[in-house]
Amino acid sequence: MKIYSIKDLNGLSNYYIGINQIEIDPKEVQINELVELIEIIQSNHEDTVLQFFNDRYVLNPEHILHACYFVQKAFYTKNNISNKKNLELLLYLATKRQIKLSLEHFGVNDYNFHNKRISYCIISSEDNIKQLNIEINRNLHSKDISLNLENLSTDKFNRVKKYFEFSDNQILTVLCSYGYTNDKLNLNSLNLESLYEALNDLICEKMALLSLEKSRSL
Numbered sequence: 222m223k224i225y226s227i228k229d230l231n232g233l234s235n236y237y238i239g240i241n242q243i244e245i246d247p248k249e250v251q252i253n254e255l256v257e258l259i260e261i262i263q264s265n266h267e268d269t270v271l272q273f274f275n276d277r278y279v280l281n282p283e284h285i286l287h288a289c290y291f292v293q294k295a296f297y298t299k300n301n302i303s304n305k306k307n308l309e310l311l312l313y314l315a316t317k318r319q320i321k322l323s324l325e326h327f328g329v330n331d332y333n334f335h336n337k338r339i340s341y342c343i344i345s346s347e348d349n350i351k352q353l354n355i356e357i358n359r360n361l362h363s364k365d366i367s368l369n370l371e372n373l374s375t376d377k378f379n380r381v382k383k384y385f386e387f388s389d390n391q392i393l394t395v396l397c398s399y400g401y402t403n404d405k406l407n408l409n410s411l412n413l414e415s416l417y418e419a420l421n422d423l424i425c426e427k428m429a430l431l432s433l434e435k436s437r438s439l
């Protein structure tokens with residue numbers, strides 16, 4: 222599990238974020254149990270958000286951290302799309318306004334149960350992430366496993382790039398702002414860190430546009 226202490230300078234309260242992956246037994250855990258546990262945790266712990274998600278199209282932990290920031294900002298400024306923070310988190314992870322589309326790609330599904338791996342995120346105003354993690358594992362009869370969200374691969378880069386519908390030219394434009402001098406995107410000439418950084422910037426930009434789109438519609 223990774224725990225982050227966010228010291229915000231933009232008017233939001235300081236908060237904590239926990240990102241974890243757990244191994245579950247598909248015979249023990251069903252979708253409805255995850256939904257019920259979310260309600261229990263959020264009811265018993267004030268100002269706490271819990272969301273389980275499919276990480277297939279999650280680029281890296283920064284992707285999740287940026288989504289958490291925009292969720293906090295949306296509710297602080299009352300520009301939220303959903304009336305529930307945990308659903309708002311899925312919207313920003315997917316950079317979509319529609320809950321149905323966000324659930325389709327980022328909601329827990331058969332892919333997770335087949336691999337016996339589920340990811341989740343906690344946002345809390347208190348430093349209680351470790352305690353909440355114990356409570357989650359106890360309820361689901363699950364156990365922590367090593368995070369694979371920081372793993373870099375060309376397959377993952379291409380999968381996430383395709384999902385968000387970014388063109389080579391968009392990636393190239395961001396890379397050029399870093400100092401990349403070629404006029405064509407040559408994946409073989411770039412390290413994965415640079416490609417991930419460019420993709421992460423573009424995803425964050427889409428989140429910002431989603432936030433502004435909501436503001437303009439009010």
